[in-house]
Amino acid sequence: MRFIDKVRRLLNENPFYPSFKINRMRPPGAVEEGKFMRLCIRCARCIEVCPYRSLHRAGASDGAAVGTPYIYAEGRGCYMCMLCTQVCPTGALDKEVNEREEMSAGRAVIDKNTCYDYLYASAVAEGKTDGSALYCNICYNSCPLQGKAIYLKNMEVPVVTESCTGCGICAERCPTSPCSINIIPTGMSVFERETTDVPEFKADFNTDNIVREWQ
Template structure:
């Protein structure tokens, strides 16, 4: 095996890779991933309090995140009951977040080459040569914020707006196989977020460059120079801790 292949295999096994995957979401109110991994103590309170059994423990396949809470939208979506943020003892989930419409776990993305409505309209515009006769409005009908987070253009084509909470209900209920819609988690950069939302991001990057901000290697060096050390928040536990455990020796 060549050195290049060895390096490639090693990097592919890097446990810090793959934090962000489609349809794998942190519970509502989760802080940034880096901060979340510092604060989460894997107490499972968010898992236990969820009435919909939406919050699951990360398993061995999630590597260093094992034991931390995740919502797997294609299996069971978040129904925005907002119980989990208030029971988190460390602040990994923001306890101040109470309004479900302010949740931003991610953003839905429609796979237009799989969505029945997009395929139908495409076929109709081409003269109906393929014979697509099935249309679907499941994502639109199941969204808790119809006409706000998702709207229909031309009465048929579902379009996601930046008011999407990323709850994943549309993903869970989508009838196509494979799914025609997925959630891109907050913090995951992805050019699939096309249209107005992505164009807005590109404009913001362009403005930053025009303002002579940091970019490329300069941005990396600047970030590396930032001291992340500081005081941690004081955690309040409703149980007593012990400094020593019977039978253990220092």
């Protein structure tokens, strides 16, 4: 690594800068990450009010974000009851966000190399008949915006659309390990995705494809 790259990485990983991780989203209605970190006074009222216990208080591993609320999609997704946006005293969560469709915590991305449905489709295409392929559809069936945020292409494989709110219920339910459907939190750039601590993620995805879907 060149010296300038080291400096760049050091500065970009400044703990006071917003940091993102896959499957770790802000609550519904959260403002842009940098503003959120300044506005949130870590009062835990959103965590207290969350009836699904989806919201967690960030711990030591989250650096300067300690005390802020997060949804960890693999543990439990957000069920979009929108109680938390109503109790935030500082406006870090936008009170105007009342409808499920208005939430934009992130976007689900399907890993086509491990998703059971995609494996099934390719097995069918190759004409395999040994019965090892599974047909799953759990992400499609669990999606609160079924048909809108996710649909079954050719009645066969799930495809995520622009309407995905990033609630993370699909990641919570995904039967594969690691998850084949992951949430990219809003604001997470390609650069940060490449420096993520989930190495398989980088390898498994065609980055160009994600960016196109994402924009």
